[in-house]
Amino acid sequence: xxxxxxxxxxxxxxxxxxxxxxxxxxxxxxxxxxxxxxxxxxxxxxxxxxxxxxxxxxxxxxxxxxxxxxxxxxxxxxxxxxxxxxxxxxxxxxxxxxxxxxxxxxxxxxxxxxxxxxxxxxxxxxxxxxxxxxxxxxxxxxxxxxxxxxxxxxxxxxxxxxxxxxxxxxxxxxxxxxxxxxxxxxxxxxxxxxxxxxxxxxxxxxxxxxxxxxxxxxxxxxxxxxxxxxxxxxxxxxxxxxxxxxxxxxxxxxxxxxxxxxxxxxxxxxxxxxxxxxxxxxxxxxxxxxxxxxxxxxxxxxxxxxxxxxxxxxxxxxxxxxxxxxxxxxxxxxxxxxxxxxxxxxxxxxxxxxxxxxxxxxxxxxxxxxxxxxxxxx
Amino acid sequence: xxxxxxxxxxxxxxxxxxxxxxxxxxxxxxxxxxxxxxxxxxxxxxxxxxxxxxxxxxxxxxxxxxxxxxxxxxxxxxxxxxxxxxxxxxxxxxxxxxxxxxxxxxxxxxxxxxxxxxxxxxxxxxxxxxxxxxxxxxxxxxxxxxxxxxxxxxxxxxxxxxxxxxxxxxxxxxxxxxxxxxxxxxxxxxxxxxxxxxxxxxxxxxxxxxxxxxxxxxxxxxxxxxxxxxxxxxxxxxxxxxxxxxxxxxxxxxxxxxxxxxxxxxxxxxxxxxxxxxxxxxxxxxxxxxxxxxxxxxxxxxxxxxxxxxxxxxxxxxxxxxxxxxxxxxxxxxxxxxxxxxxxxxxxxxxxxxxxxxxxxxxxxxxxxxxxxxxxx
Numbered sequence: 001x002x003x004x005x006x007x008x009x010x011x012x013x014x015x016x017x018x019x020x021x022x023x024x025x026x027x028x029x030x031x032x033x034x035x036x037x038x039x040x041x042x043x044x045x046x047x048x049x050x051x052x053x054x055x056x057x058x059x060x061x062x063x064x065x066x067x068x069x070x071x072x073x074x075x076x077x078x079x080x081x082x083x084x085x086x087x088x089x090x091x092x093x094x095x096x097x098x099x100x101x102x103x104x105x106x107x108x109x110x111x112x113x114x115x116x117x118x119x120x121x122x123x124x125x126x127x128x129x130x131x132x133x134x135x136x137x138x139x140x141x142x143x144x145x146x147x148x149x150x151x152x153x154x155x156x157x158x159x160x161x162x163x164x165x166x167x168x169x170x171x172x173x174x175x176x177x178x179x180x181x182x183x184x185x186x187x188x189x190x191x192x193x194x195x196x197x198x199x200x201x202x203x204x205x206x207x208x209x210x211x212x213x214x215x216x217x218x219x220x221x222x223x224x225x226x227x228x229x230x231x232x233x234x235x236x237x238x239x240x241x242x243x244x245x246x247x248x249x250x251x252x253x254x255x256x257x258x259x260x261x262x263x264x265x266x267x268x269x270x271x272x273x274x275x276x277x278x279x280x281x282x283x284x285x286x287x288x289x290x291x292x293x294x295x296x297x298x299x300x301x302x303x304x305x306x307x308x309x310x311x312x313x314x315x316x317x318x319x320x321x322x323x324x325x326x327x328x329x330x331x332x333x334x335x336x337x338x339x340x341x342x343x344x345x346x347x348x349x350x351x352x353x354x355x356x357x358x359x360x361x362x363x364x365x366x367x368x369x370x371x372x373x374x375x376x377x378x
Numbered sequence: 379x380x381x382x383x384x385x386x387x388x389x390x391x392x393x394x395x396x397x398x399x400x401x402x403x404x405x406x407x408x409x410x411x412x413x414x415x416x417x418x419x420x421x422x423x424x425x426x427x428x429x430x431x432x433x434x435x436x437x438x439x440x441x442x443x444x445x446x447x448x449x450x451x452x453x454x455x456x457x458x459x460x461x462x463x464x465x466x467x468x469x470x471x472x473x474x475x476x477x478x479x480x481x482x483x484x485x486x487x488x489x490x491x492x493x494x495x496x497x498x499x500x501x502x503x504x505x506x507x508x509x510x511x512x513x514x515x516x517x518x519x520x521x522x523x524x525x526x527x528x529x530x531x532x533x534x535x536x537x538x539x540x541x542x543x544x545x546x547x548x549x550x551x552x553x554x555x556x557x558x559x560x561x562x563x564x565x566x567x568x569x570x571x572x573x574x575x576x577x578x579x580x581x582x583x584x585x586x587x588x589x590x591x592x593x594x595x596x597x598x599x600x601x602x603x604x605x606x607x608x609x610x611x612x613x614x615x616x617x618x619x620x621x622x623x624x625x626x627x628x629x630x631x632x633x634x635x636x637x638x639x640x641x642x643x644x645x646x647x648x649x650x651x652x653x654x655x656x657x658x659x660x661x662x663x664x665x666x667x668x669x670x671x672x673x674x675x676x677x678x679x680x681x682x683x684x685x686x687x688x689x690x691x692x693x694x695x696x697x698x699x700x701x702x703x704x705x706x707x708x709x710x711x712x713x714x715x716x717x718x719x720x721x722x723x724x725x726x727x728x729x730x731x732x733x734x735x736x737x738x739x740x741x742x743x744x745x746x747x748x749x750x751x752x753x754x755x
Contacts, residue, residue: 022665026673037681041690041699048693065543076693091550092721094713110541117544124552125716127560128505129691131423135512138545142519145543152541161530165487166522167494168515173468175501183504195676203669211587290587290668291580292401297672298572299408302679303416303565312689313420314503316428316474322419343502344469 001229005222009230013204017234026200031192031242032249039185039254046132051098052079052087059107061148065118066100068144074136087121097123097133110148113156174259174343185254186342187311189246190334193269194276194305197239201280202297203290204231205373210290218376225370228285232277232366239273250342260341264348268337271358275330276301278365285372309335333357384603384610391581391611408569409619410627417562417632423555424509426453427474430464433457437484439525443495446517447477452510468500475499475510487525551637551720558632559720564688566623567715570616570647571682571708574654576675577612579662583671602747609655609743616651617644637722643715646732650711653739654682657707659746663753682706710735 017023051069055062058081070077078096079086090096101119103109109116120137124130146163153161175182205228208214217227247265250256258265280297287293306312308322309331318326326332333354340346340354348355395401429452433440447454455473458464464476476498486493497514499507549555582605585591594604621644628634636643661674684690685699686708692700703709710731717723717731725732 020667020670022670022673025677026670030673030677033677034680038684041681041684041695046691046694049691050693089727092717092723093727094717094721110543113539113541115540115542115544117546120545120547122547122549124549124555125560125720126688126691127423127552127555127557128689130549130552130555131509134547134549135509135516138516138547139512141543141545142516145545146523148543149541157530159530161526162490162492163523163526164519165490165492165526166518167492168497168518169494170497170499170511172499172501172507173465175504180504183502195680196673199672199676200669203672207668287400289398289401289584291577291584292398292404294580294668294672294675295401295573295576296404298576298675298679299404299412299569302572302676302683303412303568307416307420312505314474314506317421317425317506319419319421322415325415325419339502346469350470 001223001225005226006230006233009222009227010233013231014234017238027238028242028245031196031246034192034195035188035246035249038188039181039250046129046136047073048076049074049098049133049136050076050078050096051100052082052090052096053077054084054087054099054101055081056104057102057106061107061110062102065102065106065144065148068147069100069137069140075140091121091123094123094125097129098137110152113152181254182256182343183339184311185250185256186338187309187335189243189250189269189338190272190309190331191305191311192246193239193243193273193334194279194309194329194331195301196242197235197273197277198280198283198301199294199297200238201232201235201277202283202287202293204235204280205284206287206293207290209288209374214374218374224373224375228281228366228370228373232274232281235277235280236270236274239277240270243269243273256342258342259345261345261348262341264351265337265341268334268341268351268355268358271355271362272330272334272337275358275361275365276334278362278369279330281369282365282372285369304329305331308332311335327357330358330361333361383599384607387599387604387607388610388614391608392614394581395577395611395615405573405615405619406622408573409566409623412569413562413565413623413627414631416565417558417627420561421557423557424451424506424513427451427506427510428453428455428472429475429477429510430454430456430458430467430473431477431479432461432464433479434481435479435483439484439487439521440479443479443518443521444477446521447514451513464498468498471500471502473500474503474506475514477514487522488529490526490529556633559634560688560716562623562628562632562634563715563719564712566620566628567686567688567708567711568683569623570620570651571654572675572679573616573619574612574651575658575661575679576672577615577658578608578655579658579665579671579675580668581608581612582659582662583665583668587667601751605659605743605747605750609652609659612655612658613648613651617648620644620647634719636719638718638724640718642725642728643718646711646714646718646728646735649732649735649739650707650714653707653735653742656739656742656746660742660749663746663749682708685709686712688712704734705738707735707738710738 053066069075087099099121106116122134150161150163251258283293283296308326308329336354337351340351431444467473478496483493552559665671685703685706692703713731714728
């Protein structure tokens with residue numbers, strides 16, 4: 001391989017990129033906008049859950065029970081005295097995500113020392129929200145039920161009975177206050193750095209094929225490897241610059257602590273963006289049209305970068321098949337390195353497997369890209 | 379507008395697409411393979427969360443507590459020898475949580491004193507860690523109140539004769555909490571959104587890059603006819619994709635219920651594709667080359683998906699962002715699609731989202747068409 005020729009091709013590509021009037025937007029603007037939007041907007045905290053109540057009892061006890069739900073910012077009371085039909089309509093339109101039905105004779109049944117049953121209806125349409133809502137609703141119910149029970153026991157026996165004698169002390173490792181920002185914002189880095197280099201690179205070679213400028217390469221002394229590597233280089237530089245820039249933003253703007261080694265982070269991101277640009281290279285080498293490259297790159301990066309990287313859903317919660325699919329994309333390994341350096345301060349040897357796998361991706365993508373790129377008309 | 383001319387234009391677009399076998403292959407993959415992996419792939423609830431326990435008490439109470447951390451939520455992996463080993467397992471990501479039960483746990487409770495249990499959770503997996511904390515607290519709290527009642531001589535049997543408030547919890551529209559309903563429908567909608575923007579935008583820029591658009595524009599074809607034909611062609615392709623996903627995958631394979639009218643769903647899907655395609659035209663009007671289109675599509679696409687509220691409820695977003703979700707056509711189509719499939723919503727229930735979607739579609743198309751004219755006149 002002749003490195004002068006590689007550099008010449010890299011220079012050519014760089015010049016082309018520099019002369020694109022939208023280059024600032026393409027190179028820095030897109031990652032930046034994605035980062036700001038998601039960083040501020042992508043909160044998985046479930047708060048202000050809208051709920052309605054059908055109160056058949058209208059007693060002090062039923063109001064106390066409902067107040068446990070309404071009295072904090074987890075739940076927002078929409079209607080305290082709705083009819084069954086109204087609640088049904090609200091659920092069907094998705095206006096509320098929880099309905100509480102307090103039965104008639106609620107207070108009297110409890111006063112006579114008998115158990116009473118409250119119905120809780122959770123909107124199960126959006127799975128993740130439903131799961132959280134269900135957990136919060138049960139916890140609030142538990143608190144309300146304990147208060148009522150201990151009040152009744154105290155009335156009866158004159159003794160206070162503590163129904164929560166076990167204190168739970170929780171410590172969140174790596175993220176003491178359980179700020180979701182601390183895991184979501186670093187999690188965005190591998191996601192954005194998978195989409196943007198791959199989509200940019202996807203068009204680099206196929207574009208020359210479609211517009212005919214690839215004949216310059218056919219007639220040049222450059223080999224396929226020199227051409228492919230030269231083409232790849234500017235995109236790796238752009239991706240790497242973004243990795244450093246967005247990493248800085250994560251710390252400065254979003255206040256996420258950076259606990260690990262900057263050198264490992266930089267090395268990891270260099271390997272990672274090379275691998276993700278490699279996805280684009282692979283697409284670029286087998287697709288025939290720019291339209292095709294565009295569509296293929298979107299399908300194989302947008303969703304996998306978010307779903308299979310472990311950012312939204314931990315790998316351990318995936319089905320066996322999907323776990324295999326997750327391992328076929330660089331996202332997961334990049335996520336391990338980002339979380340490992342940002343939050344966990346892991347030593348390099350704990351992440352060697354991730355580095356090695358990313359290296360393997362680079363070799364496979366490059367080899368396929370070189371083999372599939374034509375050196376003559378096909 | 380001549381109907382024959384319009385038909386010919388749509389046909390030309392479809393032919394052009396159908397001759398690119400890789401595009402066809404990946405569009406089919408998007409609506410089958412991709413939806414399949416996503417639909418069966420994720421457990422958003424807590425399943426088999428790996429945990430470890432250090433029990434310093436070795437009592438009946440501590441053993442009972444450990445026994446209650448059971449499948450399907452938790453899976454007890456190993457008993458670490460020390461707290462250091464427990465933390466190491468959490469560090470490496472092997473476990474999600476660790477529990478330490480102190481000396482004297484049982485005797486403290488028997489004497490009516492407070493006992494404390496230490497939970498360690500992997501905060502780098504924030505969402506599942508908080509779910510696990512919730513379940514752990516439920517289990518520990520349950521044991522605590524039982525022990526308290528036992529102390530004053532009340533057994534579990536007596537609890538039926540106690541003033542206890544019980545909860546009958548029902549998950550509506552998906553009583554068995556089958557996650558593939560949400561995952562499958564959501565993935566189909568995302569694929570529709572991505573392709574509905576990218577397909578017409580790319581098709582338009584291709585004509586522009588090759589210069590064939592000049593030929594079309596000197597012909598009797600009106601510019602807006604050309605745009606409408608491109609949108610119509612992608613609508614045909616994508617509705618075919620949605621049909622494929624619904625009838626070959628979601629209904630027969632994942633048993634996604636259809637409680638509303640499928641006809642209504644596909645009609646709304648066509649309007650949605652039209653709306654997103656209008657946005658695609660706007661994107662294309664700002665671009666001259668295909669690489670520019672792909673980046674612009676990302677910028678426009680990503681917020682639309684993440685502001686749609688499927689993952690992140692609008693009411694938990696900062697106020698300005700929650701208001702911005704109004705502009706995401708996918709937000710409205712989410713309500714429509716999930717409404718029809720799972721909630722059994724009728725046209726009457728869907729008035730607001732449908733109106734919003736149509737308004738957005740009209741605005742986007744008008745905007746894109748004006749931009750397009752400006753470039754060519």
